[in-house]
Amino acid sequence: MDAAEYGRMVDMYTASGAVASAIALAKDLGVLEILYKSEVPLTSQDIADKGQLKERYVRELVSALVTGGVVQVDSTSTLFHINAEFKPVLREKSIFTRMVPYFGEKYGSILKCCTKDGPAGVRYSEHPVLFDMMDEMRAETQNQLLDRDVLPVVPKLQERLNSGIDVAEIGCANGTLILNLCARYPASHFTGSDVVESVLDIARSRASDRGISNSEFITLNVCHIPDSPKKHYDWIFLRDVVHDLPDPEGCLSGIYRMLRPGGYFSMLDFGLQGSLHDNVGKVGISYMYASSTFICLPESYQEQQSAALGPCFGVGKARELLLKAGFVLVHEHHSGWNEGEVHFVCQRPE
Numbered sequence: 001m002d003a004a005e006y007g008r009m010v011d012m013y014t015a016s017g018a019v020a021s022a023i024a025l026a027k028d029l030g031v032l033e034i035l036y037k038s039e040v041p042l043t044s045q046d047i048a049d050k051g052q053l054k055e056r057y058v059r060e061l062v063s064a065l066v067t068g069g070v071v072q073v074d075s076t077s078t079l080f081h082i083n084a085e086f087k088p089v090l091r092e093k094s095i096f097t098r099m100v101p102y103f104g105e106k107y108g109s110i111l112k113c114c115t116k117d118g119p120a121g122v123r124y125s126e127h128p129v130l131f132d133m134m135d136e137m138r139a140e141t142q143n144q145l146l147d148r149d150v151l152p153v154v155p156k157l158q159e160r161l162n163s164g165i166d167v168a169e170i171g172c173a174n175g176t177l178i179l180n181l182c183a184r185y186p187a188s189h190f191t192g193s194d195v196v197e198s199v200l201d202i203a204r205s206r207a208s209d210r211g212i213s214n215s216e217f218i219t220l221n222v223c224h225i226p227d228s229p230k231k232h233y234d235w236i237f238l239r240d241v242v243h244d245l246p247d248p249e250g251c252l253s254g255i256y257r258m259l260r261p262g263g264y265f266s267m268l269d270f271g272l273q274g275s276l277h278d279n280v281g282k283v284g285i286s287y288m289y290a291s292s293t294f295i296c297l298p299e300s301y302q303e304q305q306s307a308a309l310g311p312c313f314g315v316g317k318a319r320e321l322l323l324k325a326g327f328v329l330v331h332e333h334h335s336g337w338n339e340g341e342v343h344f345v346c347q348r349p350e
């Protein structure tokens, strides 16, 4: 092993996680926000005063961020700032470092899940802070997602939404995406659904706070859609739900039944390309597998048996599941800005 390879391994095994923890702490303490807002470089005392913090801790923390390349320092090693071009990236991506304390909170229960005689899984609802985290991650990029990767990709969707259609989102959580659509398309009606009642209450109160009257939120277990659903829809969408389910096949055939003939279904999910071996050394993919171990797999064991796909189930398996459910795969859109996200545009034949 050469020195470069050794350095890379040490960085990966120890330093990356520690830097992520420091970013998470700086974000939660408001240190990053103070640095974003400041027009001039600040001392650790300035930061501490602005944030009602202890200077010595602030100095240690920003030093970790400086040496990690996240925050910049002047030649006297006392004045801190964040480069203007780094700010938007850090603001968006630092949200993901909240995973660090979240993984820590769940660590003990995941340890037990992994053991042979331990529990099968842990539900999202047992650690509801995940919903706030997802919400924060989504809020930042929801318009980008809709304008680039969702609305223009489904045939004539915007025209039809303007004239008025019935839309459903499955696994809508706090309703970020569907409420955005409700406000854009007042002539259409939107049904958000999730298996967790408490998140639907949040979605309902957001709708009422925003004066949105073209939405409803219903409890629905998408793995148990009746043979003859009461209501049918023109467009159904879901994002990052299928890989979390015990029965993805049951879910997709249920959605097929909920669609009107000719209606569209949008499945947005992480679309791993290639085999595990093809992805060796890709840290972003490693992040997905790690998140799956702590979040997705445990969630999918909500029933005795689970397909336990995990988010890295791959585009090939996704196509197979969609075709098996009876959909025509109209288009496969790979996001240009949100690496790895794929929008499978499907249609129920007329």
Ligand SMILES: C[S@@+](CC[C@H](N)C(=O)[O-])C[C@H]1O[C@@H](n2cnc3c(N)ncnc32)[C@H](O)[C@@H]1O
Pocket (backbone or CB within 6 Å): 124, 134, 135, 138, 170, 171, 172, 173, 193, 194, 195, 196, 199, 220, 221, 222, 223, 238, 239, 240, 241, 244, 245
């Ligand atoms: C990873 S989150 C994605 C939430 C939201 N779609 C987003 O992209 O931010 C998965 C969502 O699926 C919901 N979910 C899990 N199992 C479900 C089931 N059996 N039926 C319906 N929703 C389910 C969870 O409660 C959660 O809100």
